[in-house]
Amino acid sequence: MSPLISKINEILTVQPDKKIIKDLAANVWLTRKQTKNAINQLTDFFQSINLRPNDRILVTKENSAVYPLIMLAAYKYGLLIHPAAPSLTANELENELTAENYQAVFPSVAHFKLLQKQNMWRQKELSLEEDLSCHIFYKVDDNCSNLSKSLIDSPIATQPALMMYTSGTTGKPKKVILTHENLLTAAQFVIQSQQLTAADRTLIVLPLFHINAQIIAMLSTLLSGGCVLLPLKFSASHFWQQVKDEKITWVSASPSVISILLANKKAQQNFVAPSSLRFLRSASAPLSSELQQRFEKKYQLPIIQGYGMTEAAGQICVNPLEHSKRGSVGKPxxxxxxxLINNRPAKLPKQIGEVLLKGKNVITSYANRDPSLDFIDGWLRTGDLGYFDSDGYLYLTGRSKELINYGGHKISPLKIENVLLQADFVCEAAAVGIFDQLFGEKIVAVIVLNDSVNQAxxxxxxxxxxxxxxxKFERPQQLIFVNKLPHNRVGKILRFQLQQELNTQGGSCHE
Structure with missing residues (x-):
């Protein structure tokens, strides 16, 4: 049995009456015993429909208490599970179902009717603990013999567990398959660095189809013995009340969530200093030191910035709780x-180059892709640019594919954006290079302002x-003001899409 499953079983067996999962929308708590029972209900159903270890299942459900039950049951059974966005369009869902041989789907509300129209699927509503339920669509091979019980509940450390795609902010997303060992190792790193204990309670505000919510927030907290609380989705106006009422001790957020909490008037009005909250953790995208400073000053709460990737099952670096440096993503x-300096791995202070990764939580290849395209001497090439300071803290300076080439100068958009975000009337900013016949690319900054701010x-x-x-060569030649920037489904700014749109329009957006 994989150490991940052993650890899950150990947690769920001790103190069986302790409450560990709460569905805020349904106002329902699950104890460890109820969680274990629900997992067993799901694995029994998987066996009844003859799912095999390594079979692939798709989850497009919205956040709820049922979500972690499905994930844990899939791990225990040895399935490969792919969490995807509830907002996938009909075409996107159809393409996903065509590309992968899924044997079962746990659909979102929007996808339920789409699957009902397809004859290949059988449907079942599963009743779980505390009146929780979920729908599953599954395929049945009537010629398949019943699966032996001996083949179930025995995944090993190298068993594929989680399939996800990279965010695809600079191009086509790549498929990542993480093993039981990857997931457990990554969760243990989070528990260690954030000093998580059974007393911790986290509010999951990010969507569970994202690696941050899956591993950093959900799995790490459960493996530490703590509690996870799941609203249907993030609500800025309800956030502080939820933190106070539920005695939340930490929250894993993103720069977009932090920015919304700063800008949202109802969030500001409803703020009551929560005595339980130890810190907010920011990852998923770089957090500017200016945005961090404004948040910490306004709410008098510390933000711990980290750095993670799907390819590393979440966390790579994080700022130490006792000594955080603004602008840095922390220590490994x-x-x-x-x-990567002169085509070799190095850790010389202040030397900027591509960030390389290696470890038990890091993949050794992408699915269906030549490793030589992404690895050098066993190190994963992240595409992120950065440097270490003399204290071993990592600073990210941008993405190699996003550098703007202005007359031969290679300029990081992140540097420009951080300057723009110093202005408290700026909600978001993105700097991109668009085609210029004379200089190769010219620098354009696209900016979202707070309400009622005069553009001139x-x-x-x-x-x-x-x-x-x-x-002078780093300054944008054009400032464009817009109502919103393009984001992917987890809130990252899509600079590549923005760049394409501006190139198509010839940079002639309304200023």
């Missing part, structure tokens, strides 16, 4: 991290700020 925890005044103040903090 467990994962080996180096910088904003443009004047931002121009002065850029002139003060950036060299």
């Amino acid at each position: 925890i467990g994962t080996k991290v180096s910088i 005044i904003a443009k004047k103040e931002l121009t002065q700020l850029l002139e003060k903090d950036l060299a």
Whole structure:
């Protein structure tokens, strides 16, 4: 049996009456005993429909208490599970079902009717503990013999467990398959670095089809013996009340969530300083030191910035709780991290290069892809650019594919965006390079302002700020104000899409 399953069984057996999962929408708690019973109900059903270890199942459900039950049951049974967005369009869902040979689907509300129309699927509503239920669509091979019980409940450490796609912010997403060992190793790193115990309670505000919510928030908390509380989705206006009422001790968020909590008037009005909350953890995208400073000043709560990737089953680095550095993504925890300098791994302070990874939580190849495209001497090439300081803290400076080539100068969009975000009237900013016949690319900054801010005044103040903090060749030649920026489903800005749109329009968006 894999150590991951052994650890899950151990947690669920001790103190069986302790409450560990709460569905906030349904106002339902599950104890460890009830969680274990529900997992067994699901694995018994998997056996009854003749699922085999390594069979693939798709989950597009919205966040709820049922979600972790499905995940844990799939791990225990030895299935390969793929969490995907509830908002997949009909075409996207059809493409996913065509590309992968899924044997079962746990659908979102929107996908339920789409699957009902397809003759290949049988449907079942499963009743679980505390009146919780879920629908499953599954295939049945009538010629298949019944599966022996001896083949079930015995996955090993190298068993494929979780299939996810990279965020695809700079191109086509790549398929990542994580093993039981990857997941357990990553969760243990989170528990260690954030000093998680059975007393911790986390509010899961990110969607569970994202690696951050899956491993950093959910699995790590459960394996530490703590509690997970799941609203249907993040609500800025309800966030602080939920934290206070549920005695939340930490939250894994993203820069977009942090930005919304700063800008949302109802969030500000409903804020009551929660005595239970130890920290907010920010990952999924770089958090500017300016945004972090504004949040910490307003709410008097610490933000611990980290760095993670799907390919590393979540966490790579995180700031120590007792000594956090603004602007840094922290120190490596467990994962080996180096910088590619002169085509060799190195850790020389202040030397900028591509970030490299290696470790038991890191994949050794992408699915159906030549490893030589992404690995060098066994190190995963992340595509992120960064450097270490003399204290061993990692700083990210951008993505190699996102660098703007202005007249031969290679400029990080992140540096420009961090300057723009110093202005408290800026909600979001993205810098991209668009085609220019003379200089190769010109720098364009696309900006979302707070409500009721005058664009002419904003443009004047931002121009002065850029002139003060950036060299002339680093400054945008154009500032464009928009109502919103394109994001992927987990909140990352899609610079590549923005760049394509601006190139198509010739940079002639409304200013």
